[in-house]
Amino acid sequence: MHRRPYRDTSLLIELFVAQKGIVSVVARGARNRSRRGSVGTLLQPFSPLLVSFTGRSDLKTLTATESAAPPYGLAGERLYSGMYLNELLVRLMHRHDPHPRLFAAYGDALQQLALPLPAAPTLRAFELLLLDELGYSFSLTHEAVSGARVEADARYRYEPGHGLYPALQAEGGYSGRDLLAMAVGEFGGAVAPHAKRLLREALAEHLGSEPLRSRELFLGGARGSRPGGDAMMRHRSPAAASDDRDGSPGGSE
Numbered sequence: 001m002h003r004r005p006y007r008d009t010s011l012l013i014e015l016f017v018a019q020k021g022i023v024s025v026v027a028r029g030a031r032n033r034s035r036r037g038s039v040g041t042l043l044q045p046f047s048p049l050l051v052s053f054t055g056r057s058d059l060k061t062l063t064a065t066e067s068a069a070p071p072y073g074l075a076g077e078r079l080y081s082g083m084y085l086n087e088l089l090v091r092l093m094h095r096h097d098p099h100p101r102l103f104a105a106y107g108d109a110l111q112q113l114a115l116p117l118p119a120a121p122t123l124r125a126f127e128l129l130l131l132d133e134l135g136y137s138f139s140l141t142h143e144a145v146s147g148a149r150v151e152a153d154a155r156y157r158y159e160p161g162h163g164l165y166p167a168l169q170a171e172g173g174y175s176g177r178d179l180l181a182m183a184v185g186e187f188g189g190a191v192a193p194h195a196k197r198l199l200r201e202a203l204a205e206h207l208g209s210e211p212l213r214s215r216e217l218f219l220g221g222a223r224g225s226r227p228g229g230d231a232m233m234r235h236r237s238p239a240a241a242s243d244d245r246d247g248s249p250g251g252s253e
Helices: 077-092 100-113 120-133 176-183 189-207 213-222
Strands: 002-006 010-017 021-027 049-054 059-067 155-159 163-166
Touching: 010 100, 021 049, 077 100, 077 120, 077 189, 077 213, 100 120, 120 189, 155 176, 155 189, 176 189
Parallel strands: 021 059
Antiparallel strands: 002 010, 010 021, 049 059, 155 163
């Protein structure tokens, strides 16, 4: 899910492999422009690949790469959204911890982002699944301590590390109606800003104090700078990678 130059002609790449999780590999000679058809021509942003690698240490050596499907055509704000997904995965996942369900959801999310549809529901659904896959989920339908069912006409606040608690009207928080909508996968329309705020709260405690680079890049892009690339790949079992500037605004959509 991340790549950077290594020595004169190589790349260090973080792969997201369906059956192996995040794996670090060296792509030797990938930056060698004198070799036509080198692996570097395939390591393009969000390109599904079949890859093989070898090695006994934590840093593997990439031995084969071939295209599995055309690259996902992410551009503009959608590129930042894809970068955001990459940054979440790199920062929150443990190395060598396989998550086939999350890998599949990542591919589905990139497909959705490539379509002319609102991006926010795709981002929120992925964030919620990510929290669940990594063991950080919380109930959207029941209170954290009492277990009482969330009522549509009541209001609730989110407590980091715990979940939902009843809230006074003056405390703001979230309406039960919106929470119940999120629980069944409704993240668009009037629910969108509340879903974005809630998922940002839930992710913040796990991301720590370091700002998301993707969000900074999105703001820089709005001022005219150009984002770097990220790439998705598939280990003869499926895998994924990206560029040095990974992430996207959980906030752009």
